[in-house]
Amino acid sequence: MLIAEGITKLYGGKKILDGIHLRLERGEFLGLLGPNGSGKSTLVKCLTGEERPDAGTIWLEGKELFSYSRKERAQKIAVLPQEGMEPVPFTVEEVVMMGRYPYQGKWSWLEAADREMVNRVLQETGIDHLSGRFVHHLSGGERQRVALAKTMAQEPELLVLDEPTTYLDIRYQCHLLELIRSWQERKQLTVLIILHDINLAAQYCDRLLLLKEGKLVQSGKPEEVIQPTVIEEVYGVKPLVIRHPQLQVPQILLPSERKSVSLFQQTKG
């Protein structure tokens, strides 16, 4: 689906990305992890065409990314930002309709088929009851679902998400990722997702990339990447790694500086 070769990006003369090579297969769910400031968002901006790299080439379905027009790119790639939907004074239905714009001619109107698809998407994301409400009156979690519905209406082949769960409680986090997972399985969607939550990444991603100081330091299946020594090298924190009892994927527990107190000591004390 997408190949990046030698992506380098500088801001103010400082190298933020340093010769990144990556390959995104059609239909895969790829997670991008790394500490604050390691270059994840910058990499995603380069891969979606929002920023031009200073060196390197990006191929989208065999064609150089910047040879696509903005509209052609929007038919292939949709981006869901961290903050989801801005609190704009439009109704939910209007905003989701905007997802169809990449398919409109300059003067054409939405067709019946566009409206049908918007209704379907509103149902699939569980926000059809909100369709007449103004987006700026909704909660953060509801706005995030509206943003997802808008990207679904865009019918992309590649969905890129930059920390979409940051402002969501655990119920909405699961709900959002389950929705994306089922959409990916139904439509062979390719997903590239930045996540800070290593446990969620292990649960949902087929493969993980680990970025440190603008370089790709590890890539592989969750069990290959989520290892105490690898995490310590990248984050400077050595976690305990256990297995998820249902999914068998690795999950981390953060170490504690405090000594554990045994029950015996507690009762004696």
Ligand SMILES: Nc1ncnc2c1ncn2[C@@H]1O[C@H](COP(=O)(O)OP(=O)(O)OP(=O)(O)O)[C@@H](O)[C@H]1O
């Ligand atoms: N437009 C810009 N101009 C100058 N420096 C920038 C710009 N965008 C990002 N940077 C710098 O590039 C570095 C990487 O930023 P980036 O946002 O890509 O990291 P990140 O891994 O996504 O971080 P976080 O996890 O904190 O969101 C940071 O030092 C940041 O200050």
